[in-house]
Amino acid sequence: MSTDPSRPEEGGTPHGDPDALYRDGRRLDHAEAASTALRPTPEKQPRGAIVRGGRPIDQAEAAERFIAAPEHERMHDARLWDLRQKRDREMHGIEEWEELRALASGIKEHTLTHLDEYLEQFEARARANGIEVHWARDAAEHNHIVHAILRDHGAKSLIKSKSMLTEECGMRHYMASVGIEVTETDLGERIQQLDDEDPSHVVVPAVHKLRTDVAEVFANTLGTDPNNSDVHYLAESQRGATRPLILEADAGMTGCNFAVAETGSVVVCTNEGNADLSANVPKLHIASIGIEKLIPRLEHLAVFVRLLSRSALGSPITQYTSHFRGPRQGGEMHFVLVDNGRSARLGMEEFWTSLKCIRCGACMNTCPVYRRSGGLSYGATYSGPIGIIIDPTFNAHKYSRLPFASTLNGSCTNVCPVKINIHEQIYAWRRELVKRHEVPFVKKAAMKAAAELLAHPTAYRAAVNVTNAALEHLPRFVIYNGLNAWGKQREVPHPPKETFYSWYQANRGGKP
Amino acid sequence: MSSREEILAAIRANRPKLERPLPAVPHFDAAAPSSLLAMFKESLTRMGGQFLDPPASGDPLAPVRERVAAARIVCSTVPELAGNRDIGAVGSPQDLADVDLAIVRASFGVAETGSVLLSDRDLKLNAVGYLAQHLIVLLDPAHLVFNLHQAYQRSEFRERHYACFHTGPSATADIEGVLIHGAQGVRSLAVLPIAGKAAGGRPP
Amino acid sequence: MKVGLFIPCYIDAFFPGVGIATLELLERFGCEVVYPREQTCCGQPMANSGFNAECAATEALFVRNFTGFDYVVAPSGSCVHHVRDNFDAIEQTDAVRAVRSRTYELVEFLHDIVKPRAFPWARFPHRVGLHNSCGTLRRLRHAKASELREPFFSKPLDLLSKVEGIEFVTPARPDECCGFGGTFSVFEEAVSAKMGYDKVSDHAGAGAEYIVSSDTSCLMHQQGCAERIGLPIKFIHIAQILNGASA
Numbered sequence: 033m034s035t036d037p038s039r040p041e042e043g044g045t046p047h048g049d050p051d052a053l054y055r056d057g058r059r060l061d062h063a064e065a066a067s068t069a070l071r072p073t074p075e076k077q078p079r080g081a082i083v084r085g086g087r088p089i090d091q092a093e094a095a096e097r098f099i100a101a102p103e104h105e106r107m108h109d110a111r112l113w114d115l116r117q118k119r120d121r122e123m124h125g126i127e128e129w130e131e132l133r134a135l136a137s138g139i140k141e142h143t144l145t146h147l148d149e150y151l152e153q154f155e156a157r158a159r160a161n162g163i164e165v166h167w168a169r170d171a172a173e174h175n176h177i178v179h180a181i182l183r184d185h186g187a188k189s190l191i192k193s194k195s196m197l198t199e200e201c202g203m204r205h206y207m208a209s210v211g212i213e214v215t216e217t218d219l220g221e222r223i224q225q226l227d228d229e230d231p232s233h234v235v236v237p238a239v240h241k242l243r244t245d246v247a248e249v250f251a252n253t254l255g256t257d258p259n260n261s262d263v264h265y266l267a268e269s270q271r272g273a274t275r276p277l278i279l280e281a282d283a284g285m286t287g288c289n290f291a292v293a294e295t296g297s298v299v300v301c302t303n304e305g306n307a308d309l310s311a312n313v314p315k316l317h318i319a320s321i322g323i324e325k326l327i328p329r330l331e332h333l334a335v336f337v338r339l340l341s342r343s344a345l346g347s348p349i350t351q352y353t354s355h356f357r358g359p360r361q362g363g364e365m366h367f368v369l370v371d372n373g374r375s376a377r378l379g380m381e382e383f384w385t386s387l388k389c390i391r392c393g394a395c396m397n398t399c400p401v402y403r404r405s406g407g408l409s410y411g412a413t414y415s416g417p418i419g420i421i422i423d424p425t426f427n428a429h430k431y432s433r434l435p436f437a438s439t440l441n442g443s444c445t446n447v448c449p450v451k452i453n454i455h456e457q458i459y460a461w462r463r464e465l466v467k468r469h470e471v472p473f474v475k476k477a478a479m480k481a482a483a484e485l486l487a488h489p490t491a492y493r494a495a496v497n498v499t500n501a502a503l504e505h506l507p508r509f510v511i512y513n514g515l516n517a518w519g520k521q522r523e524v525p526h527p528p529k530e531t532f533y534s535w536y537q538a539n540r541g542g543k544p
Numbered sequence: 545m546s547s548r549e550e551i552l553a554a555i556r557a558n559r560p561k562l563e564r565p566l567p568a569v570p571h572f573d574a575a576a577p578s579s580l581l582a583m584f585k586e587s588l589t590r591m592g593g594q595f596l597d598p599p600a601s602g603d604p605l606a607p608v609r610e611r612v613a614a615a616r617i618v619c620s621t622v623p624e625l626a627g628n629r630d631i632g633a634v635g636s637p638q639d640l641a642d643v644d645l646a647i648v649r650a651s652f653g654v655a656e657t658g659s660v661l662l663s664d665r666d667l668k669l670n671a672v673g674y675l676a677q678h679l680i681v682l683l684d685p686a687h688l689v690f691n692l693h694q695a696y697q698r699s700e701f702r703e704r705h706y707a708c709f710h711t712g713p714s715a716t717a718d719i720e721g722v723l724i725h726g727a728q729g730v731r732s733l734a735v736l737p738i739a740g741k742a743a744g745g746r747p748p
Numbered sequence: 749m750k751v752g753l754f755i756p757c758y759i760d761a762f763f764p765g766v767g768i769a770t771l772e773l774l775e776r777f778g779c780e781v782v783y784p785r786e787q788t789c790c791g792q793p794m795a796n797s798g799f800n801a802e803c804a805a806t807e808a809l810f811v812r813n814f815t816g817f818d819y820v821v822a823p824s825g826s827c828v829h830h831v832r833d834n835f836d837a838i839e840q841t842d843a844v845r846a847v848r849s850r851t852y853e854l855v856e857f858l859h860d861i862v863k864p865r866a867f868p869w870a871r872f873p874h875r876v877g878l879h880n881s882c883g884t885l886r887r888l889r890h891a892k893a894s895e896l897r898e899p900f901f902s903k904p905l906d907l908l909s910k911v912e913g914i915e916f917v918t919p920a921r922p923d924e925c926c927g928f929g930g931t932f933s934v935f936e937e938a939v940s941a942k943m944g945y946d947k948v949s950d951h952a953g954a955g956a957e958y959i960v961s962s963d964t965s966c967l968m969h970q971q972g973c974a975e976r977i978g979l980p981i982k983f984i985h986i987a988q989i990l991n992g993a994s995a
Contacts, residue, residue, distance in 0.1 A: 096938035105942075111721045113921070120894065128572050129897040138567040145564045148555040161705070167548040219727055220718035236718055243720050263722040271728060278728075279638050295702055305674050305714040305729025312670035312706070313637045323551065330701050331569050334692040349657040349692075351591065351715050352729070358705035360670060371551045379558030398895065400925045404942050437936055439929025439943075440796065441882035446895035459834075462798030471798065479799040486757075486794075487805030489786040496761055518934055521941035522972030525762040532760045532767035536783050 074244035075103040080408025086430050091437040094409035108240055109403040116397045118346020132339055137451035139332050140388035144378060150293040150326045157296025161358035163365045170372045171201035177368050178318060179210055185316050187282035193307035194218040195287025196234050196391055197322045197370060200413045215277045217306035219270055226253040232407030235344045235393040240406045284310035288321040290336055294329040297357040301340060301350040308354050318366045319356065323374050324387040336390060339449040343394040377425050382460040386421050388450040395444035395454055401437055410434060417444035421457040432470035435461040496531060576690040580655040581737060584688055587658025591712035592725060594734040604738050608680055612645060620647040621668045622682055637671035646676035649740060650683045651700050656691040659709040660735060663700050670706055679730040682738045751779045752817035756824045757789050763964050769987040770823040770854055777862045784813040792830040796930045803837040811847050820851040823987050825884030825963050828853040833887060853888055854987055855962045859903040866910050869992040873913030877956030878904060881963035882925050894923050904962060904986055911989055919950035928969035944973030952981050962986045
């Protein structure tokens with residue numbers, strides 16, 4: 033920010049009023065000028081869930097803070113609902129839409145039930161094409177492998193396109209600790225990197241930020257004008273700042289949307305062309321691949337590419353669909369296949385189909401809870417409906433509350449291009465977490481009390497019969513926290529003069 | 545046990561023992577339109593690309609000659625149009641950083657999406673398609689397929705080390721959904737329908 | 749047809765009119781309706797919070813109460829969904845399976861089984877916003893969900909269209925969840941309330957005088973939200989309109 037006292041006529045102060053004239057640190061207000069800024073200051077960005085070690089993430093608390101920032105919440109909700117609407121429009125334009133979904137689901141389920149075979153085929157083809165293939169059990173091993181490859185090539189700087197897998201592995205933080213400079217080239221990811229904040233959505237990482245938030249981040253890190261929040265200005269500033277880093281980078285990294293076993297190819301979908309820059313400018317290209325990304329053949333690619341961008345963004349295809357099958361002349365290519373809990377999840381009877389996920393984000397866009405909470409409220413790499421069902425596999429205790437951040441409305445399941453039964457898995461996780469004793473004791477005790485009451489008609493009737501008492505008692509065992517939470521922003525139901533039971537007794541009493 | 549063996553063993557132990565046959569994928573091309581070129585033009589325009597109709601008679605490259613002349617550094621990989629940066633002489637991708645305009649020929653196009661396929665053979669040096677500020681693509685209308693199902697039957701995906709569908713220019717809407725052209729890659733992409741020798745690949 | 753009437757707890761306690769309307773409506777169509785006096789609950793509140801084992805006694809009681817009927821009808825989609833699609837804390841005997849498969853929500857029972865041609869006693873000359881609860885919409889498949897590519901259909905609309913004078917208005921987001929979600933309404937109170945405010949504002953913005961639904965839990969939540977922010981919109985259960993309730 034410009035606070036150069038030698039340039040007192042220029043605007044830009046640390047006090048946030050871009051229009052005022054300051055001299056000697058004092059705001060000038062002579063000649064009818066206002067003594068304080070009348071233009072409202074931009075709404076501060078609500079930050080994500082508070083992370084306290086491995087303690088359960090309180091998503092509700094973070095969601096409440098997001099809603100308390102109405103400009104952010106309104107923009108976030110409208111933006112993502114618009115993506116959902118655009119997705120619907122694309123869907124209506126494709127007669128075979130539901131058939132494509134069924135095919136995508138079928139292809140993925142077949143591949144996952146034969147995953148070892150397809151991985152071996154993929155590896156063999158890739159190696160035949162001159163690619164070096166590595167296998168990583170977990171996040172740490174992934175980071176070590178990538179670091180080793182970089183070290184072997186004397187690489188100190190890395191440019192990369194978006195990869196949720198590398199987020200999952202905490203790769204950027206690891207690389208920072210070993211002195212490798214990593215630059216995100218996806219605009220949303222770059223904003224988040226510069227703000228030292230995780231991405232909030234798998235496709236649009238900075239969707240929770242207003243342009244004024246981005247202006248502040250760029251002003252602090254790229255030296256842009258803090259008062260200029262014009263989106264074109266911000267995007268162009270980032271392009272200009274990132275380009276030299278791309279040109280000078282020692283190595284490039286991409287993620288992987290689809291890995292084709294038949295050809296040993298990795299397919300990456302971007303709108304910016306940043307995967308193509310990351311892979312084709314430096315000599316060294318590393319691709320991080322989650323083992324669940326496998327699909328058998330090229331013909332299957334058509335199904336997924338047709339579904340991916342339509343589901344994610346309501347666009348028929350991404351601006352760039354890149355197919356990497358071998359290194360360029362004078363270049364070198366490495367694939368890192370990563371497990372990190374996927375093979376374990378494959379063995380979970382109720383949850384293995386979550387591995388079908390192609391990371392389109394459609395479930396997030398449609399989820400009414402996600403749109404009003406922001407992805408950062410989940411406190412995990414993966415948020416929204418898909419996050420709810422896969423995060424507990426990473427850490428059941430830390431993410432034990434997430435499956436309750438849902439109304440089980442089922443919209444997510446309906447938009448999922450690979451037909452994951454997301455809302456049913458959310459329900460199944462609730463059971464699983466109760467079984468594992470990952471639910472608060474108070475809740476468990478109240479539920480047991482409620483169950484006791486509901487199993488005994490006389491006791492139940494006694495609780496309900498007295499109408500005034502019903503208003504007090506009934507909510508307690510239906511919503512056993514008492515009326516406090518209900519009544520915070522809602523009126524309570526009006527107590528009627530009689531219950532249905534007493535009406536029936538009075539009017540139809542003779543009948544059994 | 546190596547990580548590879550450990551992962552494969554875990555998969556073999558855990559994979560669900562369920563019948564999940566691989567479904568057959570139809571081509572969904574029964575309703576292909578009579579003019580693939582018209583459909584391609586509409587799709588490309590929707591995605592922010594420019595389709596440069598050839599003039600009624602005469603020079604099919606007329607729509608771009610002025611742009612080419614005005615540009616400072618032009619890198620052409622096609623015989624139809626000369627530039628002033630010889631890609632054959634370029635040693636490394638970094639030497640293409642100052643290219644204003646690149647001219648390439650696509651292997652084929654896809655009408656459904658408005659995409660053109662650029663392979664490493666088309667680009668000569670892959671980075672040229674991404675470092676140039678603007679991209680002009682020559683596309684032979686005879687090398688248009690209807691949809692992606694047809695596209696993935698082509699040989700480029702089995703033979704080339706690198707092949708990329710370009711669908712309009714580089715774009716993003718990461719900030720409040722505002723559309724930006726030229727996010728990291730080219731600021732504009734224009735397609736000229738001009739017949740010529742394709743770089744390879746059998747039509748479906 | 750011998751019908752066992754299941755009246756969920758919150759209807760029993762807060763919205764007895766819905767239960768009465770349901771009973772009368774079924775009788776109008778010639779059903780012999782019995783209300784087993786020992787009924788309590790279907791187990792859904794515990795099950796939806798993951799406490800499935802704790803449901804066993806409640807579910808067993810439900811089966812004991814509702815064995816021997818041709819149909820079990822309830823004016824609550826979420827309860828019926830639980831009975832038909834979850835309800836597995838107890839051993840699945842033939843008796844249990846019979847009760848489960850015969851349990852219907854009121855709208856689907858009328859639409860699929862009774863198939864009424866008219867509601868001559870019903871008149872509702874008002875602008876109405878139809879709210880399909882997510883349970884009835886996406887699990888019981890009352891109507892086409894906006895996310896799916898399939899032909900339009902709507903059982904509640906089919907029934908309500910037969911009511912004289914009724915006029916439908918459509919909100920901008922016809923099938924976005926209203927935010928009740930059971931215990932969600934308490935444990936995610938901020939999001940739940942925001943969703944409720946958005947829902948009722950959407951209907952009000954479309955010009956609805958009434959919001960009608962086959963799920964009282966949603967109505968209870970929306971009514972609470974509307975009253976708090978001072979929206980004059982009113983709430984009514986589909987059974988009440990079909991049974992001839994006036995404004």
